[in-house]
Amino acid sequence: MSKDWPLWEVFVRAKGGMSHRHVGSVHAPDAEIALRHARDTYTRRMEGISLWVVPSAQIVASDPADDAQNFDPAQDKIYRHPTFYDIPDGITHI
Amino acid sequence: MPSLPPIRPEDEAVAEKIRPGGAFDAPVDEAHGRILFELALRLGDDSLILGQRLAEWCGHAPGVEVDLSLANMALDLIGQATHFLTIAAEAEGKGRSADDLAFRRDVLDFKNCLLVEQPNGDFAQTMARQFLFSAWQKRLFDGLTACADDRIAAVAAKAVKEVAYHEELAAEWVIRLGDGTEESRARMIDGLDWMWRFIPELFETDEVMTDAAARGLVPDLASIRIGYDARVRAVLAEAGLEAPADQRPILGGRRGHHSEHLGHLLAVMQYLPRTYPDAVW
Numbered sequence: 202m203s204k205d206w207p208l209w210e211v212f213v214r215a216k217g218g219m220s221h222r223h224v225g226s227v228h229a230p231d232a233e234i235a236l237r238h239a240r241d242t243y244t245r246r247m248e249g250i251s252l253w254v255v256p257s258a259q260i261v262a263s264d265p266a267d268d269a270q271n272f273d274p275a276q277d278k279i280y281r282h283p284t285f286y287d288i289p290d291g292i293t294h295i
Numbered sequence: 296m297p298s299l300p301p302i303r304p305e306d307e308a309v310a311e312k313i314r315p316g317g318a319f320d321a322p323v324d325e326a327h328g329r330i331l332f333e334l335a336l337r338l339g340d341d342s343l344i345l346g347q348r349l350a351e352w353c354g355h356a357p358g359v360e361v362d363l364s365l366a367n368m369a370l371d372l373i374g375q376a377t378h379f380l381t382i383a384a385e386a387e388g389k390g391r392s393a394d395d396l397a398f399r400r401d402v403l404d405f406k407n408c409l410l411v412e413q414p415n416g417d418f419a420q421t422m423a424r425q426f427l428f429s430a431w432q433k434r435l436f437d438g439l440t441a442c443a444d445d446r447i448a449a450v451a452a453k454a455v456k457e458v459a460y461h462e463e464l465a466a467e468w469v470i471r472l473g474d475g476t477e478e479s480r481a482r483m484i485d486g487l488d489w490m491w492r493f494i495p496e497l498f499e500t501d502e503v504m505t506d507a508a509a510r511g512l513v514p515d516l517a518s519i520r521i522g523y524d525a526r527v528r529a530v531l532a533e534a535g536l537e538a539p540a541d542q543r544p545i546l547g548g549r550r551g552h553h554s555e556h557l558g559h560l561l562a563v564m565q566y567l568p569r570t571y572p573d574a575v576w
Contacts, residue, residue, distance in 0.1 A: 206358070227360050230471065237464055238360035241367050 208257040209235040211242070213249035219294070221253050229254075327510065331386040331444060333406070333503045334512055336396070337549060338439075338447070339379030340407035343397055344557070345428060346372030347564050348415060357418055364464060368425070371457040378450040398568040402551075402558045409548040410493035412557040416486060419472050419479065423486030426465035430526050431497045431519070433458045438514025447512070466530045473534025480536075487531075488539050495544035498523075503549070 206228040212221035224243050229235035235254040244252065263271055275281070349369035356362035380393035391399075410428055415421045436458055439451035469487075472479040498516045500508075507513045531538055547553070567574065 228358055229360065233467060234471070237364065237467065241364040242360055245363075245367060 206230050209239070209254040210257050210260060211239040212253040212255070213239075213243055214251035215249050217250065221251065224248075226257060227254070326506070328386050328388065330503060330506050330510060330512065332383050334507050335379045335383035335386060335447065337406045337408075337503075339376045339383055339393075339396070340405050341411050341428075341432070342372040342379065343376035344405070344407045344560065345411035345425075346370070346376060347560055348411065348413075349421075349425075351415055352421070361418070365421075368461050368464075371454070371461070375450065375454045375457075378454075379447075382444070382446050382450070394568070398565045402553055402561055404551060405553065405557060405561070406549055406551065407557075408493065408496050409545055409554055410490060410497065412548070412554060412560060413490060413493065414556050416489065417482055418468075419482035420486035420489055422465050422468040422472065423483060424490050425461065426469045426530065427487075427490050427494060427527070428497075429458055429462040429465055430530075431494075431523055433462045434519040434522055435514065435516075438519065441511075442513070443511035469530055469536075470534040473531070473536040483534070484536065484539075487536065491539040492542040492545050496546045496548060499546055499549065501549060 207230075208226050209229055209232075210226050211224050213224045214221045227235060227238040227242055229238045232254065236252060239252050239254050243249070346369045349365050349372065352365040353362065353369075356365055376397065377393055380396045384391045384393055384396055408428075410424060413420075413424055433455065436451040436455040440448055440455065442448040442451065469483060472483040474480070498520050500516055504513060504516065508515060528538065
């Protein structure tokens with residue numbers, strides 16, 4: 202039955218101040234049930250304080266065939282990483 | 296005439312430890328303990344039996360997500376049962392534990408309402424049962440947060456959030472199946488038809504409930520019924536369903552008179568602890 206239902210991508214915010222992260226997907230007949238399925242499937246063990254669900258069909262993905270032109274050029278440009286700064290003690294989530 | 300020995304301070308100290316505040320000298324209110332036992336037993340048995348029923352879906356639900364929803368509800372309910380049966384066992388004061396009450400009582404000693412022991416049937420029948428029960432349990436637990444017994448009040452305050460979710464989830468499914476395809480609608484109508492005759496028992500005010508209300512242990516069931524009926528009507532209307540015709544109410548669960556379904560449920564639930572007494576996990 203559930204394989205007849207559309208797929209929804211699930212995003213969980215672990216705690217205030219953090220961004221929502223993709224955790225997986227659920228099948229559900231509509232948005233409200235998708236939220237409930239996401240709650241029952243992915244937040245049973247206090248994993249989060251907020252949930253998003255998005256129809257998987259609405260995700261626009263890059264083409265794996267274009268990986269070389271999309272991602273390889275960044276490989277030798279380490280100066281784009283902010284790794285040359287000293288991070289003060291006590292700063293988290295960086 | 297021989298005189299009684301004097302009560303020494305050290306004797307009083309021993310008595311004081313057992314019932315503090317000079318209460319060792321007060322008359323024991325045995326009726327209170329009996330009512331508390333009966334009440335906690337009913338609350339615990341309702342949650343336990345419905346939890347076991349929902350657990351029967353494990354691995355058989357229409358989809359893995361629904362499987363988890365049902366198992367989550369089952370675990371919430373079994374958690375509530377553990378608390379209520381612990382309170383019942385203490386109120387009874389015969390040295391039985393919550394596990395003894397759950398696994399070593401026979402069918403005639405169970406005090407759950409008949410609604411929760413009804414078979415799962417199909418998913419629509421399970422959701423009809425869940426909605427009709429959770430809508431009642433939510434309103435009952437709201438009232439129990441003001442229970443004169445602190446422990447029952449504390450369990451209700453924690454559980455009412457779980458039950459609010461059960462009620463919402465079940466209502467969503469009643470609406471979707473009632474307002475879904477021709478087949479889902481027919482199945483939901485059948486499910487509601489099956490469960491409808493067990494509603495009056497939820498609001499039955501027998502001697503135990505009257506006494507418990509007088510002691511401030513339970514809310515007034517008649518006032519809960521107003522909100523319950525309104526909620527059920529609203530959800531059925533949204534589902535595009537007519538309320539089933541009122542049938543002859545079936546009572547008796549609170550006195551241990553159960554349908555034939557409960558014995559089969561208990562046979563599965565109690566098999567292990569009865570076959571291997573004192574087995575530990």
